[in-house]
Amino acid sequence: MTDDAELKKAGLKVTLPRLRILELLEEDQAHLSAEDIYRKLIDAGEEVGLATVYRVLTQFEQAGICIRHNFEEGHAVYELTPSDHHDHMVCLDTGDVIEFTDDVIEERQKILATEHGYEIIDHSMVLYVKPIKK
Amino acid sequence: MTDDAELKKAGLKVTLPRLRILELLEEDQAHLSAEDIYRKLIDAGEEVGLATVYRVLTQFEQAGICIRHNFEEGHAVYELTPSDHHDHMVCLDTGDVIEFTDDVIEERQKILATEHGYEIIDHSMVLYVKPIKK
DNA sequence: GTCCTTGCAAAGCTTTTGCATCGCT
DNA sequence: AGCGATGCAAAAGCTTTGCAAGGAC
Numbered sequence: 001m002t003d004d005a006e007l008k009k010a011g012l013k014v015t016l017p018r019l020r021i022l023e024l025l026e027e028d029q030a031h032l033s034a035e036d037i038y039r040k041l042i043d044a045g046e047e048v049g050l051a052t053v054y055r056v057l058t059q060f061e062q063a064g065i066c067i068r069h070n071f072e073e074g075h076a077v078y079e080l081t082p083s084d085h086h087d088h089m090v091c092l093d094t095g096d097v098i099e100f101t102d103d104v105i106e107e108r109q110k111i112l113a114t115e116h117g118y119e120i121i122d123h124s125m126v127l128y129v130k131p132i133k134k
Numbered sequence: 135m136t137d138d139a140e141l142k143k144a145g146l147k148v149t150l151p152r153l154r155i156l157e158l159l160e161e162d163q164a165h166l167s168a169e170d171i172y173r174k175l176i177d178a179g180e181e182v183g184l185a186t187v188y189r190v191l192t193q194f195e196q197a198g199i200c201i202r203h204n205f206e207e208g209h210a211v212y213e214l215t216p217s218d219h220h221d222h223m224v225c226l227d228t229g230d231v232i233e234f235t236d237d238v239i240e241e242r243q244k245i246l247a248t249e250h251g252y253e254i255i256d257h258s259m260v261l262y263v264k265p266i267k268k
Numbered sequence: 269g270t271c272c273t274t275g276c277a278a279a280g281c282t283t284t285t286g287c288a289t290c291g292c293t
Numbered sequence: 294a295g296c297g298a299t300g301c302a303a304a305a306g307c308t309t310t311g312c313a314a315g316g317a318c
Contacts, residue, residue: 049275118263129252
């Protein structure tokens, strides 16, 4: 689906800020904060307000286009909604975000929730890591 | 160890606000926000400033007395540092926090980090759940 | 033309900090 | 007495909102 169609499907008019933000999110496994996106757009010569970035990201999230993470960094980061669920490792030295999945863990989570009488609506698992030193 | 001794060991003077906050955290598996604690103290007739609550919680965290969580609620919550590590389920209907552990998951996390060339410094796993309807 | 979207500025929230006062040791 | 701790108010950082102007359909 084109970006254009994706926006229309979400009931959002196709505007320049929305297209640009969607493009940025589509770049290789991006995990960007509102500020990151704002800076990239300004640096690229686009005229856009930070408030618009926040509004668009909120709309994208409600439309299911992207999801919001609250890593322990003091600000939210956004990524395109992954087709395949995955979790994250955040490198404390570099800030790199690594995606991973593990079926064993997913399965255990379901079992544990059920044992407590709950069903999982969502979950977040973040490993804060550092590179192994030789 | 008494609360008194715990504070001294951390190099903190034994003051009323610190004792009261420590007591609140010790009440049954408390997961409290700074605001929660502030309200409870004010309602109990204590004279305390919100800034002090934040400062004390930060000191407690640095001293290893308590840990801070960023669930997706817009504010941090604190709990006494657990002797045994555990993760959390947060009930989206009631806000209840359920603690749990699972050795299988812990083990898989270590393996996954190692496979990516990292060692785990810390991790957070939160399941957002709802009660199973009959 | 209509209604949605935008940018700016102002406001909101949680958390932190400056500073004079107070209190533990 | 000395130095850390406190309370208040102000400030900081991220995010949201009000409003008039602009743009999509």
